[in-house]
Amino acid sequence: MARKPEGKLRRGWTTGACATAATKAAYTALLTNHFPDPVTITLPKGEQPAFALCREEKTSDMAMTAIVKDAGDDPDVTHRAIIVASVRHGLPGSGVVFHAGEGVGMVTKPGLPVPPGEPAINPVPRQLMQAVIAEVAAEHSGTGDVEITISIPGGETLAQKTWNPRLGIVGGLSILGTTGVVVPFSCSSWIHSIHRGIDVAIATGRSHVAGCTGSTSEKAVMDFYGLGEGDMLDMGDFAGGMLKYLRNHSLPRLTIGGGFGKLTKLAMGHLDLHSSRSQVDMNWLAERLRELGASSDFIREAETANTANQILTRSLQENIPLAERIARLARDEALKVLKGETAVDVILIDRPGKIIARSEIAS
Template identity: 25%
Template structure:
């Protein structure tokens, strides 16, 4: 049995399947070490996709039409705040009304919702994972309601940047794949390089690429019209992956990510894990000085607690200056990235940068980034 190294959506799906099995009157596979079988690739084309055994803690009926399934997160090796987190999913049958979705989800305690609403913050992958594993278990003409609870999730969320990205009250379910990937793990770089080699053999994908920084970027990009087949998660290995992309024949590369991460590239920092290098406020202040901002504003930028706070305070005092500084950052990211790739002997790659802020809004585009963003969106529409 393989049950370690999975993202939070997998453990939610496992608890949900366990609950629905109890609703159907089916026992779990083993009382000593209960587990459920999950399809972990909801977009798989195989007629009979492989199933993987995932551990659960148990399931119980709460009434004639209600059941509770419980799992516990095991994200594998490395630091991860979800380790040991209990996942409770309450399932109940629902009458399937015309025009109503068969799967209805509700956020319980500890689950993140979008600020200003009760809408569960759920990635497309997480929803598809639930759907592909639960729909085969439903009786004909029947819907399903799930209430997801993460005991302790509200407290854990305070250690993340969820709230800054517009997610409140708990942890977001925004994983984009089943397996946990460490953004600073050398194996993650090797996997990304292998994926570049695979894409290089596909004429439709060989020359264009969007390097996405982080899970929030990977979740946000498709909603902004960036075609999913061109997306590749870079993690913190941005510099080596740009060089590898050029080596594999990529001609147009768009960097898409949170401004507080990509700003490091404007300072010549191309492995962005905070344990290795930071300097974000120093880079911001330098770019502001090159823009000609007065000394008093430079001092306030340098003393801010974060890039977002610095730009927010600058915008309150001079909105035009803040917008100009963000645009200058995007242009500097493009220039330094092109120079980095050229130093490694690769000169045929055009690099653009598009930045979003913690409200998940596009906030800056470099000259090349604006062009590539429009072109990639057009490809998606075509």
Template identity: 30%
Template sequence: MTALPRAGYTLPVFACAAAIAALQRLLGQSAATSVTLDLLEPPQPATIALEQVALLSADSALAIARSDPGDNLDLTRDTPVWAWVRWGASDQPEAIALAGGEGIGRQDQGQGPAAIYQYAQRLLRHNLAAYLPGDRKLQVTIILPEGQALATRTSNAAFGVVEGLSLLGTTGISQPLSAPGQLDAYRAELTQKAQGSDTLVFCVGENGLDLARQLGVPEARLVKTANWIGPLLVEAGLLGVTSLLLFGYHGKLIKLAGGIFHTHHHVADGRQEILTAIAGAQGLPTEVLATLLDSPTLESALQSLRQLDAQRQTAWTAQIYGAIAQQIDARAQRYIQHHSDRAVAVGSLLFDRQRQIIVTSDFGEKCLAKLC
């Protein structure tokens, strides 16, 4: 039996571990080689190794952990995570003030706060409060020395986060969704759910799952695929599934329109090229096609289309994305037929970064009505 891939931890966990170790040193304890913290989500402890802990002055200390996301294709693997802590002023509004230093991105295209999101804030404050004397205030600055360079290889800019990485996530566990061994676990879930229904919804990622639930799709019909869409499409055909709804972020699902059935960016990309080719087939002017092709992200290309519609009173966004959805359906159906010799009707629903639905294909509409 193939061993399941090893899970790791998300970046906020390493930031929190480093902050705890730095605070312990500031309180006069010896430099720790590891700390144990409460992950909150899930509610269980985790023991994290520390690389270095140093007292910088009587009022500040620094500790360094190193990211370990488990058996996952994650660009933050082995990146150092620093936490610099120092005593805060007595009039500091919060007992624990959090800040982003070098390598932590800033929201709203650099005009907003540091990209330290809700789970990371809760994790840090909850764990540090257990050590902080009641009469003291603390300032915590998280630093990712390699964050700015790594951010250029992510889609952070599509979220409006620039100059670094985000302390993002809703859990402390980094599930190895892109590791090959994880496919066996997804197949097992698909097999179980296919026994109870011939119509299923494939969700690419947590955003797709959350939105599908909000729309009322029953849990028994939902299957998370991560990036393994191709193998799971074929498996669904072999298991006798007759109808599928592909439910995901447009920056992932558009790859299927170009015949790319493993959607991890380490494997293949071509999103802007696919969008531009389909837009060209729909008759968009050459100068607009050039803008789409040169867009840094697919999200920015979508915004360009929407701005074009607003300026020229056109409906290019709906027309182009309608064509994309129909092509996704057709390519997916052909893919299943070719690799399993089974006919499966496929529909698709694509949403943007704000989880707003951009388009639902014709068969996708029928599927959604049936499921909800």
């Protein structure tokens, strides 16, 4: 995850907002032969941003415009991507029909906000585009019956850097956004992907899923349990985002995997495991060592240790079951959030990827 820069950060616009603005400009041109540039739209909370067009094209039965997405200061994979909307007249009474063009994915699994077989254009962006079509139709005597094709050149490659393939969205990116605004470093898109992964797991009848802090722990858990990619939730640092959603959208079993430092923070009760938002308390670890009968020398070393891994290394050398204790405590903290609907176990993995401790399964 990119490090958040200092100072006031600039907000940006979602792919859904950009697609809506491009759609409004294209339909306006289709009805009037004039491309509004910039084009202004109204977002769900009443904001009215204006978007400059970077491309425009008009034929007798089609108009196309494109907008360069500006994600502000957020490290968004789609920052500077080109969002293209092509609008054609539809059959009388057909309403608004959506198509996926180049670089926009298609949904292939149930559990997502749109059903399999549909373009990966989420409900709020669809509503926004339908609203601007109705607005332009009313202003320029149009029927409002249109076919909208949204494209993102290069989107299929960009999608490999997202969780779309794991969610069953093939061929490209999703058109997302509930407010139209990208808040820098809000991590909302990551947490959104965790939630959609849970939805897909429920819809496809999976009984055992896993959330891990990184790729090393994810591979170890997959290998240990024989899980597939579709069983994995991209938890990262957002244990709370995963657990709180699972509390209301339960699955039979969850495994949490990660390194000693990250899962020590979970064991301490932290639900955001990022280093900028939670820290390992060495005195807390020293107290766990005292409970396990560690020597006073080791306890003093722990209290002044530079890293949690330093404490882990000595505990392993001295056969003190600190890792096992952390795994159980992390499991218990997860169960507090879940409130008993899902059985949980926790696996601790060292840096090379070896499993060093496992908790029992409990619910």
